[in-house]
Amino acid sequence: MKALYGRGTALFPPQVLDASDTYFSREVPISKENPGRRYIGVCASGVRLTAAEIRVSEVLMAGAQLLLDRGGASADPYLTMVAYFNATRELAGMARFMQDDIQTGLARGRLWSKLPRRSGIAFGPINHAELTSRVASSAITETLNQLAVPFDPDQDTNAARQARIAAARAGQSVPREGPLPFDAVLATSMLQVGVDVPRLGLMLLVGQPKNTAEYIQASSRVGRSADGPGLVVTLGNWARPRDLAHFEQFRHFHETFYAQVEALSVTPYSVTSIERGLEGVLVSAARVASGVDGAAGLSPESGANRVSEQTAFLDALTGRLVARALTACGEHDANLVKQRLASRLGNWRKRRTDTLAESKQLVYEKTHKAGQAPLMIGAEATTRKEILEGAPFVVPNSMREVQPEINLLVSPKPERLWIQHGEGAPQWVFPAEEE
Template sequence: KAGAQVHNVFMRRVSIFPPHGLDIEDNFFSVQRSIADRPGRRYLGVCSPGSLRPAMLIRVYTAFLTAAQALFDRFGQAADPYLTMVGYFNSLRELGGMKRLAEDDVQTRSYRVQMSLVDRPGLAQRSVYNIKELTSRVSSQDIPKYLDQLEVKFNASYDSEKEAYVTRWDENEMRAIDVLLATNMLSVGVDVNRLGLMAVNGQPKGTAEYIQATSRVGRQFPGLVCSVLTWARPRDLSHYETFEHYHATFYKHVEAQSVTPFSPRAMDRGLTGTMLSILRLENDLFNPNKGASELDETDGEEIEKV
């Protein structure tokens, strides 16, 4: 809706140059690359009718964490992108509940996976120690530390006795993050190339937000995004029923931004500069003999009086 937005703001017509070409894979503005040349993301939808949302999240997190550990035991450093589990939430209330579950149930299930799921291949016992959150509740001083910590990889050293790769940390060494819980703070400005695994709790309100958030994983390595959809929410259920078609065409579902050129908030932000300009102009008009040096000395004082 670029034409309607430009008309509402500037009352002018808009034209795109150069126009879109004949090939959708190369339209001058973007080029579609093959997955063989550039790793992409695979989207997985999970919906369990009759199950509670916390129970679904616990099982998804446990399965992903223990499966990543099994890959690490076998392949070592190559499995590093999938050892950090990223959880995306639409609200702080849901994130707070999942953090408590991650610190309790997910840790317990991941540690006891060999005893309870011994007949299921592809899972390995794992101890989940480092759980962080990236939200507005975190201090502004801690956010840069967490972002630096996301860059830390799981070091791999082969243990001949266990016949598997293990991770050993020194006492004062910065540990890698096992689980990162985040809100929409993650979708802007977080460029960590090593992330490859994400679980989205519920369908975000906007498609643009969904694309931005899930594009944080799979930037350098193949990524896996799991959308945990709740059967009791009609919108989540609708996305699950059309999951494949929606994700194959979700760029065309991006909502147009609303344009409000004379909104109260926009006028409040613009009126301050306009009033100061008028005051400076009136000062020059009513005091034509006032020198430049005198104006500079009293300028700040007059603004304070206003």
């Protein structure tokens, strides 16, 4: 509490008599209105994990088709299987299996199985998507929107599909309006937050996640609606001792997993967090705290140009920030914050002097006019124009991902390569061509 909020611990409300009612949360009995979710553990000893993934996915997707054929629209929550992976490498393998082994197994069916065949939503191919860091943010938004598209019993049962295929062979038009629903969605840790699609009810967790909080967050993405109780199938890797330990204690672990959430360390004034976050804190605090001064303060976008006029205010503000660091983490970290803030204020004033020499106005970020120069740029800025503007404050939009993407274009012809040597750096010499 001291490192996070700069104050001592205060327990509110006090301990209560009923452990199921803590004032902040309350246990709700399982009912039709609150069905919850059911967890099932699978561990195929002696079988390769990839083979188990394929077979379990095939059974879950074929079982969902059986529910649709018999129950109609009530089966919709289980027709989109959400598969969760601990690593992108594992997910990439599953993406290949979806287009090959699983798709083939569902289409052919098993002679000894009572589960029906299932073809992809698009007359054969399985319609699947990814929620990973290797997908563009715009595509992720489209995927989340499309996840809300339900299956239509009038078109997606096996009987309806056979009728549509027969009509297509007879030369009749069988159009389908609107976007297609997903047969499967493959996801990594991105799924934990920001995904709230009520219709999702089926999840396959491949391998035990690295910590209990991740496990709870990921599995709670399904079964969020009373219309579809959640079904979470955890596929453990028998070759991993941790997966095996959770499988052997499966029931006890799930009955008590909220008590087993690991404690997190808090390091708000580590060197890396100071380097990445202090500029944003300084600017936001300056703009908010000086808002009472109106147009003469630092709050407006053009207020960045008044840094010299607000010296006394900024010195007092940095003193408060240093005092906050001293309360939370001690003298050493407070000195680091003090030195960094002094350096940042010096860069701010220098930036203002340089822009005045160029007959420009200093603004915080939004340069709407040609005669304006920014104080800040985002850590994700990659364009040459943004880099050449030389803004001294690099402020990330997120504390999770702050590394910009770098596109490399490599040519085999040395004369086409452009090199800019840093000051004092040794000259690069291309190796001699081999005979």
